[in-house]
Amino acid sequence: MRAKPSRIAVTGLGLVSPLGDNVDAAWQRLMRGEGAVRRMSFEGLPDIAAASVDFDPATVLTKLQQVGTERVSQMALSAAARALEDAGLSEIGDGERVGLYVGTGLGGASTIDTGYAAMYGGTRVPPLTVPAGMVNGPAAVIAMHCGILGPVVTYAVACASSSVAIAEAAHALRRGEVDVAIAGGAEALLVRGTVAAWQALRTLAPPRADDVQGSCRPFSADRNGLVLGEGAAFLVLRREEDLAEAQREPHAWLVSSAVRCDAAHLTNPNVRGQVAALQAALRSAQLLPSDIGYCNAHGTATVAGDPVECEALRQVWGDSAARLHVSSTKAAHGHLLGGAGALEALLTVMALRRQEIPPTRGVHDLDPACTGLRHVLGEGVPASNLGFAVSNSFAFGGTNSTLVFARA
Template structure:
């Protein structure tokens, strides 16, 4: 089994258009959630979100590309550019045949669906653009990344609701660890902040109208976000031989299914994913210093996740730091685990634990150290990143400080 390291990272999200900007916002506990600026927002009950602002597609893509790239694909390509540039890898030669791309998204081209339903049903048009299908398909971003950088190995998309990115990154980790690939571009993206995307989520009645307050007793729901996080997972020996900077080491991954309810989370299912990741990484509970929580800000998720962590870690749970950065950038649905992995890298590389902002009242059912409101300096050697999705689909990644 080969060791796997992260040699590149890129992002665009409500906190920033780069990793550096995102780290700065996380350190400051800055909130990227605000009033939405989208068409027909006045028809929505929920009018806030973690929206990517100051973004102009024409500054990054030509007219032909914009006709072919949904917003979620644009975000992916922007993040991938950053990650691959930082990694220093060139896939034009034989490495391209030994490299792949695995990405996560829950809904794919939601904006494209929304715009074309409007055209047909509201505006009465009888034709849509010939590229609508290749633009909206969930696998579009993975295909465009593979084409842009000559990634000729395995290329596919994982769609498991809010665990999509963690599942994708877990698959990438296993592909490099097994020797199938020398490197894999991985992560995820989502762009559901359009009228139809938000209206669909309104129907679930799990959305907050004012703020995301994970683990706080007065929490009242999740807040959607958008954006992408993309990483280069690379064989450690390959990275070391070329003198690459290593951001972190990926050391474990586990998945589980609740097999119980389509929307209500299960403590047992979440706990099995956590303990499975520890086992896969050959860790003891006391080795872990920080967990980036799924932490959606809903009543059900936060108490269930807290119970799962408390039971999985036993006495060590009192000494764990656990925070939810969704309080700052919103819930990126299928892209959320990718952006949240950045908080783990920041903890390991820079010794800064991102806070859970919006925390106002302790909840006895969430009695953990949630790093309330203010970032904390702490030396951490091992982190976990949790993702627990609708449908009971759980995925947990374990990271260690770079070798």
Template sequence: MTRRVAVTGLGVVDPFEGLGSAAESGEAAEAAGKSSTLRFFNRVAAGESAVRLYTTEDIPRAISVPAVRCAGFSAEARMGRALAGMMERFAQLGFASARDAWADAGLDLPDCSPDPAAAGVAWGTALGGLMAFERGYRDFWQHGRERVSPMSVVLGMNNAAAAHISIQLGLGNSSLTYSVACASAASAIGEAFRQIRDGRAEVMVAGGSDATLAYAVVRAWEALKVLAPGDEASAPGACRPFHPDRAGLVLGEGAAALVLEDWDHAVRRGATIYAELAGYGSNADHSHLVRPSEAGQVLALQAAMSDAELQPADVGYINAHGTATREGDPIEVAALRSVFGQHAEALPVSATKAAHGHMMGATGAVEALLTVLALHTDVLPPTAHLDTVDPACEGVRHIRGQALCGTGARAALSNSFAFGGSNAVLAFKAVQRR
């Protein structure tokens, strides 16, 4: 029997934490007693940006680019020195978000802990523990050392985040890691959804994490000429999806996790259900390594909607992939117009990367979390800085300036379209309002 899948827990490492803003004092008072995920959502919904100028003094050349950092995150404060020392930054970020989601779902309570054999983890990362290996290369070639840390292998392995989540939370079902560039986290969530729907698990912790600001990574993206430029003053507005003046993506680091649960299991224990994960579409463009394909995106969108038994008129919000690249944004809008036809002009669409940057393998989880909260709160966040829409990106209802409130959206899609041609679309349905 096919089972319904509930979203019962949310966790995020908040890039706004410790980041000053004009609205911070009022926002902190308004959000007193609310979860960190909701505070994060409120700031994205307010059109704020976590992008700042990131500068290093690295040899042979310093880096100075707009980026998003989780500057307020302290792994030692969150998990203790011993455990933090066993993890590279991407795993620290991932474990912190997963543990928060687990607690948010109430599964850390003795009477609610699931059978370990029925609970698993599915995690996404594009880069994994790359920083551990970068330090090793520096030790060899820059510092002239003859050996690297014996911890390098376990710090650098891509499945480190999933392994720590599994061990620390006692998840004895599958422990899976997905690495498909910036579709990694969305793919992990979608495959976890299938695990539960098909009866192979009752509970899955699913999400993604990446620490993208390794020196070599930033320089590689810089060489590809797709990073948005900016200085200290302009950096917060550097990521401008769908804007005529968009100039490229902004790298970020972060993590987000969703607890997915068999619907009946969640109802029996009285869990809060944020939304229903009702569909998942995944495919490959099989056409080009880096150029997005409208046809591939159309198929992924249609597959997710079919899986969720949704018609175009049922969808009330799209969290777009929207990376702010010259080529990618118009192709995604064209795919939406193709799928939604006459409904496209009224379809609310936003790209929240303008606020939180592109976290690579983590982004799909962060955007899925924001999509869930958009349905749960009935507040659809805007694309920050979108005062003018590029004519090539017209044809949908771009959410500009202010969030849309009280639309009563019944369903929403979260898009992740990656280098390598991997496309993943998640379809959520609203179940109860805040």
């Protein structure tokens, strides 16, 4: 008989986000319906609405250490260190039994931007451009500073990157490859070259003249694009049987995950692939759709994307769809691309831990194509019987990742 797979506990949470770097304070801002989106300017480009992070790298690195260490790596290190501290693992012990699983979409965007600007401007390209800008830079920096000697792996799967990283970390724990898994992601792409590329794609919401914080409006009838964000978030994961020795109580359980591909279009989402990911995650968790009380939706506020996700939820939940609480926290903190899945997973854990559901802020009139679900709008609501929740991350390239969490 096959042994029952280990339950995976979330024992540590850490973030550096547009809503702040304290988990509880960021959660309270989110529940109050506050947002972190503001107007940003870049030379030669139209202004954008974006959610940036007020971050001082001196909190984790000396001035000498900061040289050649990218902003994305600095924020990743800070968030991972906070998660380890929360898990009681400031000293991790046997580094060979600790694994690190990191998701990022672009890696060192500012380093790459600076390097290209120097080359085309006829000045000297910084000598550390390659190591600072490489996509596995955040994982390497965390490993070096925390003494992680086990598997250190980076996943670059566009907007699903850090959700996939968390899923793979849980698999590694169940296989016995590691005893502690640090999983999450980071993104820092608010630089001129990257912003210009996103503007060329014509998917960014312009800054709203009368309410810049309301520029990102997932599921709204008048939504007109996504808002970029930056930051980092990490979870510390342990097997249930190891918790007694560690003397830790879990924040929540990571029950299951699933990753499926649309195989349809590079940028346009497809209902088939999203339904497949949701159904596979529920099967793996041995749960019915009606068991799930909350979905932290991918909800980017693009015209094409939101109706597809809502249709996928309606198809999977069927008669239970009207009872499924749904919100997109991206309205408050922006879209962290490769780091989005980790931040939203952390917030889903907080929903279970606090028995509250965060809102989609800034929405007054739902798109008729997004109705049929129990959208939470404006401010958060209490949810005293919230037992299970899912977090969706649906990426360019068609990769769809769903994580299922349970109340501890």
